[in-house]
Amino acid sequence: MLSHLECARCGRRHDADQVQNLCHECASPLLARYDLTRVARPTQDNSLWRYRDVLPVRAPDPAFSLGEGMTPLIPLPALSRALDANILMKDESLIPTGSFKARGAAVGVARARELGIKGIKMPTNGNAGAAWALYAARAGLSSVIAMPEDAPLITREEVEASGAELRIVPGTIADAAQAVKDVDLFDASTLKEPYRIEGKKTMGYEIVEQLGWRVPDVIIYPTGGGVGLIGIHKALQEMRELGWIDGPLPRLVAVQSTGCAPIVRAFNDGAAESTFWENAYTDAFGINVPKPLGDFIILQAIRETDGTAIAVDDTQILHDRNETARLEGVFLCPEGAATISAVRALRKDGWLKSDDEVVVLNTGAGIKYPGVRL
Numbered sequence: 001m002l003s004h005l006e007c008a009r010c011g012r013r014h015d016a017d018q019v020q021n022l023c024h025e026c027a028s029p030l031l032a033r034y035d036l037t038r039v040a041r042p043t044q045d046n047s048l049w050r051y052r053d054v055l056p057v058r059a060p061d062p063a064f065s066l067g068e069g070m071t072p073l074i075p076l077p078a079l080s081r082a083l084d085a086n087i088l089m090k091d092e093s094l095i096p097t098g099s100f101k102a103r104g105a106a107v108g109v110a111r112a113r114e115l116g117i118k119g120i121k122m123p124t125n126g127n128a129g130a131a132w133a134l135y136a137a138r139a140g141l142s143s144v145i146a147m148p149e150d151a152p153l154i155t156r157e158e159v160e161a162s163g164a165e166l167r168i169v170p171g172t173i174a175d176a177a178q179a180v181k182d183v184d185l186f187d188a189s190t191l192k193e194p195y196r197i198e199g200k201k202t203m204g205y206e207i208v209e210q211l212g213w214r215v216p217d218v219i220i221y222p223t224g225g226g227v228g229l230i231g232i233h234k235a236l237q238e239m240r241e242l243g244w245i246d247g248p249l250p251r252l253v254a255v256q257s258t259g260c261a262p263i264v265r266a267f268n269d270g271a272a273e274s275t276f277w278e279n280a281y282t283d284a285f286g287i288n289v290p291k292p293l294g295d296f297i298i299l300q301a302i303r304e305t306d307g308t309a310i311a312v313d314d315t316q317i318l319h320d321r322n323e324t325a326r327l328e329g330v331f332l333c334p335e336g337a338a339t340i341s342a343v344r345a346l347r348k349d350g351w352l353k354s355d356d357e358v359v360v361l362n363t364g365a366g367i368k369y370p371g372v373r374l
Contacts, residue, residue: 001038002056005030005194008297016056019115021192029191029294031234032056032198036241042209046070048103048202054238056198057110064138066096068106069202073210073359078327084354085343088216090207092363093333097131097158099286099364100200100228105131107199108188113139119185123147123176125224125286126155127364132188133164146179148172151285154368172280174290190225191294197231204235207359208245215250217356220342222335222363223254223263223309224287226298233301250359252307254298255342257282257314262291263298267309272296283314284334286363308351312341320344321366334369336362 005014009028014020020030034054042050048069049060071094076087092100109132112120119142122132129145136143145159146167159166169179177189187193208215215236221229229252239245254263259282262274274295282288292298302309321337324330332340339360346352 001034003035030194068102088359093365099127101128101131103199104196105135108195109135111195117186120188121180121183121185122188126151130155130158133159133162137162144183146176200228201231201235204232216359218358219250220253220339220360222338224289225292249305252305254309255338256311258311261311264309264311286335316341331366333364
């Protein structure tokens with residue numbers, strides 16, 4: 001039921017059936033809009049495609065799907081007792097390619113193919129590039145992927161195995177973006193195409209459906225580019241407009257590392273946008289983004305839901321990764337562990353109450369990060 005694309009900043013309307021990157025007026029990200037009067041309840045498909053009426057692919061091909069989506073929402077009782085909290089974990093480690101990035105890749109690549117795009121390029125911190133390269137291969141698209149030299153080795157191997165061209169560069173994802181500027185392919189960078197967010201927003205739909213069509217009190221999300229947080233907020237807004245939920249939305253929390261916290265700094269300063277974070281580094285490599293393109297959308301989502309932004313240090317992240325494995329038998333990715341560190345810190349300062357129902361996002365499989373030592 002895709003209707004059109006709308007600029008997240010200036011509101012300009014764009015044709016969804018033409019290949020689009022950023023807004024023609026202000027070069028800001030575009031958001032997909034739908035005719036919600038024609039949206040039906042989810043189908044019985046056991047994947048994110050159950051929400052096809054609020055996804056942008058006009059004619060989904062069942063043969064293209066790898067079964068992405070419908071990951072479990074798991075109580076963490078032992079960790080909840082230890083932190084005096086009420087924690088549920090949305091476990092994205094079980095999705096194809098081992099991270100939530102497969103959601104964005106599945107929808108983004110499917111829509112690219114539908115629009116006649118023959119190849120994609122993108123910078124990545126690792127998992128997104130791996131997911132897009134593999135889904136592009138499945139769709140018959142070429143791809144050129146650039147990633148920082150410190151990116152997880154496994155994600156490099158996934159890209160190379162897919163047949164994509166891989167470019168390794170020193171520095172951060174910002175430097176990787178410079179490394180593909182000469183490539184004449186469709187730019188699928190974070191929020192520079194409109195459809196990755198649509199795949200990731202299905203995390204929000206699933207959380208609400210798995211809770212019996214109600215919302216939790218708080219959703220805590222590890223935030224680099226922030227597409228997942230933006231997507232979850234978009235899903236919640238759509239569901240409220242559809243009448244599937246009512247009342248206050250969950251308070252959204254953006255978690256970053258103290259080694260790279262542009263959103264936290266902007267939130268604390270009351271700023272509408274972030275500024276570039278110099279010398280960014282964190283072991284939670286997926287959130288090492290010095291200045292997200294969608295920073296203003298992330299900050300709006302946090303503020304509109306009475307949420308917050310918090311930075312936690314890498315030592316605490318690694319401690320909580322170990323603690324979660326010991327208490328719950330769950331081996332989190334470092335970014336997922338950052339959400340547990342956030343629960344710890346927010347309980348300590350009283351922002352979280354012990355009876356708040358809190359959903360944390362484990363965005364990938366811990367085994368994809370063999371170089372991170374506990």
